[in-house]
Amino acid sequence: MNTEDIKAILNRIASKQHTEDDITLLEQALVGYNCQIASQLGKYNVNIGEGKDIHIGDRIYNQWDKEAVEALVKAIQEASGIHQNTQGGDAAARDIDKRNIYENCTFIQLLAKDSNLGNLSQEPLKDLDFSDIPQESIRQAYRDALPPDASVWNLEGNNITQILQELNEFRRLFEFFNCLSQDESLPEEIRNKLSNTAKNIVSKKHPDENTNKSSADFFSDKEGLLESYLIATLERCDDDNEQFLLNAWLIIDDSVQVNDLSKFTSLLDKDEQQQGTLCKFNDIPKQLNKFLKTSLRHLRGKQYQLIVEVFLPSDLIGTEVDRWKIYDPIVEEITLGIKYPIRLRSLERLDLEYLDSYLSDWYKYWNKVKTVLHNEPIQELFAHLEEMETFNWKSLRSSLKEKIGLKVTCAPPKAKTKELFKAILTATTPIAIWTRCDIPNFDHVAAIDEILTFKPLCHLCESVRLTREKADAQTEEHLGFHLALLWEDPHRLTPNVMLELKTPGQ
Template sequence: MNAGNPPGYLLAQIESALCSAFPSKTKLEMMLRHQFSINLEEMARGEDFTEIVYKVVHLFQASNRLAKLINKALKDNPENPELKAIKEKFQITTSLVNILLPLEKNLIKQMQQAYQACCPDELLDDWEDELPDSLAEILESFEDIPEPTDDEKLIVKFVDRLLETGDIPKPKAEQLKQWIKENANNPSDLLPQSSSHSQNYQQQNLDAQPYLLIKLDSSKQYHRQRQPNYLVSAWFIPDISNYDYLRNHQKCKFLETPTADVESEQDVFSLEELPKLIEFFLEQLIQYSREYYGKPRIAFFLPYKLLNYEIEKIKIPDNYDLIIPLGIEYSVILRSLKRFKNYRHQGKWLKKWTQIQDNSQTICLSNFALSNFDSWQELYVDLEEREAIAVKLHQPPCEQILKVIDRTAIPVTLWLRKNDFTTINCQDELEQLLNCKINELPEKVKQQRLEAFGKGNKEEHIGHHLALLWEDPYLLPPQIDYTTL
């Protein structure tokens, strides 16, 4: 698909423009004779007029002269609006295709994400058709979408969004930037033009909070064989402040998993394989290291059975032979996988998360409810009556307690994985930890883990045993499928 072989919808539009400008066989014959010294009868004789036009376009396409056909036709009939429009569209489309077609195989997902980002909200809210699965289909789909009223073409917005993914090889990215300069109505609104813009962009990167999302879900193989194997997926978000899983998700990178063994289920891994798998994900982040400066916060989406697994203590191998648990080097937070399976309490969850954000500058202690109930029924009643937004637990929650936390849409829960301390008062230690602003809690938990790591096993420390459930309803993989997750 290049200037000599454009997509089918564009060929049809060229034929339509020629029929509009030269509505009879005689007028078309005159144009070809005057502009090309071509005898129409030698090209196409005895056919229906639309078939003649089709054959003319086909012959010019075969000789890679469609641009010349359009230009000469416009010279012969300079006032025809369809010819004027098709000249611009042909130039824009074919020049873009020449740049992007070599990238289609490896970057079709990024192209689909950029396409979605250009679609009106109502199309995203009521998505019935499958996404276009080729560059040609993406460009053709733009024909069915009304052009925006902000004076910028959809195809230009598509290229701008594609550049924002950061996945385009540098030489091609430079070609796309030049393409925008030549074809955008307002290139300065899309491309950085000043050093101040560059400085601002660098500052945004400096302030960005990146996230690594890792989802583990029990596989069918696990249910059949009663073995702890899990389906694993991962995504990377360079800057959470510039991300929306529904509307602005093109900057979220889907990470690859290692090629599975021929005899094993695709993307299925055991807990023993998890350290190497996490290492594999972290190594992929190196290619994005210029997009962010902070260490990523790692969010694990887990089934109930794994929420009490000490995932923050997983030791990641490295080149330095230093055994450092994951939660020491990174801020590790937990998410309940169950909350995204046909979750009926989305509204309550969003409301409570808004309360968390509104109280982000207040001390945690004033927002956390203490739960020491043995009965899940008592806990449910207590949380509902309090309209609690955060909970602290002095012992690991059983599955029933975790279900109550999900059922009552609690966004933040902090608990101790053990409480049989002999030299410290865990309740006092938790209260000291919670003497911080609620938005600082993930980093405070990481700090406690770091302090505990420094002491080793010589002293008791709650930092060895902290678990934080941090349910941000806006921190999700792009276009997550709630029915299959």
């Protein structure tokens, strides 16, 4: 018998048209070899997975034998609505009738007719054993995943099939599996499976977005780590150059890019979250240190790689963010940029009028970045600015066309920084690397080229961090003290801006 023959028998069982020969043949096929079958029976999907410890209802069978096959027949017929009352009869039938009969879904997956999980049921869901997950954990993830106004009062919290169907109707399956994967009371192996299921759901629903995974930036060799981001914005208060407004958010895991605002956790106190926190320029490092401490509390007990992204106005883009000091429990104070990769971002790119005019081109250039992320940076794809005496921003903008990045091997004068970034912003160039200071008798071109080609492009921010770490270990002048990196991913903006970019009704 082949798989199609078995599927035909299953369909006859579902419609109660099978014969004794069908049952005999099915038993022989299941006993004879380990098989794996996914079949559409009426409006339900039924998966028969290979292996031992076969789960049917509340019963576990150690092998395919007559009793297990009879239980399978009853389960299929129950799933297809053939038997509405199975309280009489043998133990298998009584097991089938229990209200939480499908609490364990490793063996039979029941999914709604119009479910977009049809294809997924064969792969990511087949290895999930919900019986190993406490009901309270399932109910909590269920409540957290549903929209706040969802009408769910009549659902039974221990019916996993009904939960999956309800979540699917609300298009909240990803949120459910994502929430469940972050439940620290569950074993790590189960959490990893749940996390992979969430990623598979997104990749099935948004195949194009799957190529936008931020893991391509930096995490390709960091398997198992959460892709965490501390995102901060620094804005001047109106008519007051002394006061600045800070906002900050944590993304605990950005491994799957999905336009979901729930991935942002505000790092401000509740009474500040609407506007931000006010401070003077010299107090900004202390505030960032506070945001960092709050982020680390959220990440406590997790494995992660944390990147700090700071949005600055163009005229402040030369701020030595990487040189700011942060608290350390052992040495009390360390330099931010040697502990965490730092990415500078342009505050102007969060302006809605800018996005209306330039976002489409920005996406185009970022897509080009993604095609070469795992390659050694191609020098032709980086425009080179090595002197500022004859600098003209329009000329630079023209030279940035079809380039993914800019390398500046001379320190831009403060008076020309704004014009430099006018070229970068209008060209929508995603990456720029430059030195903030000219070191005498030092070959800046060779040094920056070495950083660019040291590892594939996706590791550039880590290469910059390593350069800063080397500088921190010595006292003489070093490029690592002055190196700055701009890295502009248009798919990772602040939540207020992402909300504006959402299509009405999403």
